[in-house]
Amino acid sequence: MKQINKFFTIAFASAALFSSCSSDSDDDITTLPKGDYDNGYIVLNEGQFGTAGTAGISFVGDDKIIENDVYTTVNPDATDIGNALQNIFFDDDNAYIISGSANQVTVVDRYTFEYKATIDTDLVSPRYGAIANGKAYVTNSNGWDDGSDDFVTVIDLSDYSTTTFDMKVAEKVIEEDGILYFANGYYGSGQQVTVYNPSTEESVEIDLGDGNTPNSIVEEDDALYVLTTNYNGTANIFEISMSSNTITDTIDLTETAPNAKQLTIEDDTLYFTNATTVFALDINGTTPTEILSYTSTSAFGAMYGFAVEDDTIYIADAGDFASAGTTYEYSLTGTLLNTFTAGIAPNGFYFND
């Protein structure tokens, strides 16, 4: 009996092996990998607070093996990538890595991670970035006050020259059809979304109402979804029409997820987190469903990074912020698939495929 079991296991494993090999070769014919870091995802590790040299990039390939410190491995002699790595944004060829403490954006090839340039002008505590019409737009917290001195750095990607314009509480930013959408909010400051047209340099401000501070913003099918929390304890998702720039719907999350954050969208489903729980909400629905409650071995640095891509939920746990963090892959039904030891304080996932 035991023998037979073993046989079946091997047979099954071999079959799986053969089938995956053949499908791989099929893929290779159509799309050759563009570099060592194509076909997988990037984990951004912000590093130990105040300690240079501890931040870095990890890469998890389709083989489900994590490689840490990709940047320094590929570019041992290049300029320091900086600490407090905050965000990465992309165009077709490049990845732009923002260091919040080093006031710089490091440009690398997004598939090989080969160093290209460091942009270090007009940046003060940079936060997030997006690209429209050949220019990158990076938000800056500047003096970390109430947001009144915040600004946006405009980087011409042809020569990396920079200019700036002011924007209060400039934080997260996304781009769609050449238009930039800024979520103006952090730590209880700010309550609006700024729609900015780079070609006319004109902007429209959408008020989200008293104390509704946006913490994340996504778009799908001509609609913006903005997740807000309020110091009065309420949480909402605002649906905004991108053609009219008006609020078309509000979903109240107060009851299920008063501290909701990290809104993302995948296949017409909205996903967000509240503490260590992940919720899903159909794009046309009103009641979120809990899909997994994640137990962290360290109860404190949990859910520091979160993403949903295809059929997988990605969670980063920053531990005590002074040791290697952990990342998890879960299925959409909440089954743990994989666990990885990342760099120090992993805070985000970015997909290369």
Next chain:
Amino acid sequence: MKKKLTILFLCIACFPVILGAQTDTIQKLDEVLITADAQLKNFSNTQSVLVLTDSVISINQPSLTALLNYNTPIFFKENGLGMVSSPAFRGTTAQQTAVIWNGININSQLNGQTDFNTLNTSDFNSISVRSGGGSVIYGSSAIGGSIHLNNTFDYTEGFKNTIKSSYGSFNTLQLHYNGNIVTKNLSANVGISRNSSDNDYDYVDSDEYNENGEFYNTSLNANISYRLNNNNVLKLYSYAFDGERHFSLTNSNETPTKYRDFNTRNLIEWDGFYNKMTSKLKLAYLTEEYKYFANINSDSHTFGKVNSIIAKYDFTYNPSENITINAIADATQNKGKGSSIEKETRNIGSLNLLFKHQYNTWFLYELGLRQEATNTYNSPFLYSLGLQFKVNNPYSITINGSKNFRIPTFNDLYWEDSGNPDLKPETSYQAEIGNHLKLKHTTLSVTAYYNDITDMIRWIYNGSLWQPTNTDHVITYGLEGVFQYSRTVKDHTFTLNSTYAYTISENQETKKQLTYVPYNKVTASLGYNFKNVSAFYQWLYIGSLFTTTDNISKYKIDDYNLFNIGVDYTFSNTFTLGGKLNNIWNTNYQGGSNRYMPGRNYSIYLNINI
């Protein structure tokens, strides 16, 4: 005449008589007894106290970090030369090391620790390091040990002036003046120090340099002792420190920041010496203030400020020559505020009882009790017990056990949104056994210790903000060795001072060594003196240490050796001209993770004594 007066004073000070009465007894006494920190001498018989002599202090001017790093088992994490410096004493944290100025605990009320680069060694003439628990006597933070900065008085009549000046690499300038005047009833000294440096040293083996590292500081001190009559002495101690440091960058694109410290310490003390009794009434007023500029080009800054009033009554009774009973009552009020702290007031009262008995020629025991009461947290009952056995004349054994604590700081309790009013103090149970050998030219002591620390406060991220929590349980244990040798042959004097520390400091949840605690540290310093010439050679070894809590080897700081050498010559008993070469072998080392320290550097100095 002078001599007679000195003896008379010492006699009055230390062997008291009934008020107004005279004594004829003349005894030779230890001057240490007239410091404000009497407990350091009286109640440290069963722990090791390392006294740093004047000649040792003068070698490692001017920062307290350099002095202690090269001469004691304490390790320092330094964010670049002259930047924030935090000690790890017997594997504990910076907040578990107490700094005692003339008997008063001066650790910051805001963050609970002392930045050892904000104290100039030239402002004190007696510096001692007391290893192990001392909370019963010195209160909060005396867990790993305590550093004692004292101003002692000279009672030799006359007027003396000392000027010290030094110039060295990175445009580093040090100036110090000290004036000392002693008349019949008065002993006063006034000191002023100024230190400044561009501190823009090149990193070894790199094209980069220490950017935005410049600093300056000025400190003033005045200490007066006035004898009212044969039994009563008034003393005033005053100290002010004003400094500005730019914090060096780890990446040249970082926003340059700077930090200002302004601290004052004033203590007035009335000592009465009566038959078998000594009474000391002390009033202290301490202020501390910092300003942090997140961008040196902007005036906007954050700040924190605490003013403290301390009233202390310290009463000692010697029923017989062999018994000392000491009771201390203390009332402290701290008033603090800051850019992230609402105006807060904290009151702490404490009662101490210390007892020492030299039972017979070979056995001594000492006992201490302390209870604090405060409006902000529950304070545990603290105690200590020490035994000393003089086994055979040169050899003695000491045993000490104690319960100690570290109280939550203003930041821990009151920080806007994050402060946690439910915090408990960190507590430590510790025990140590010391072996001491005292020969004619040589002393050697080896101490093994064990320290179990619970409820350690750590700021942790709870999903939306950082908040202090009683969380960690750490056990530290290890060995501490001190070797001293001194010998004079004709006009040649040789001294060798060496310390060794082996330290395990393990988080009990993760079973990992704490960050910035090297397993091994060695110091050795060889001194030579011949007539007007004196020279020294120093060695410091720091074993490898971890910078992440999971002890990732990639982020380890490798071990390193440092060597310094110096020589000076004294002309006509007045002028001393000397030079010093630091880091002779141009070792590339880090004071903290990616905090590169200077390579080979020099200084020349001229001291004038009139």
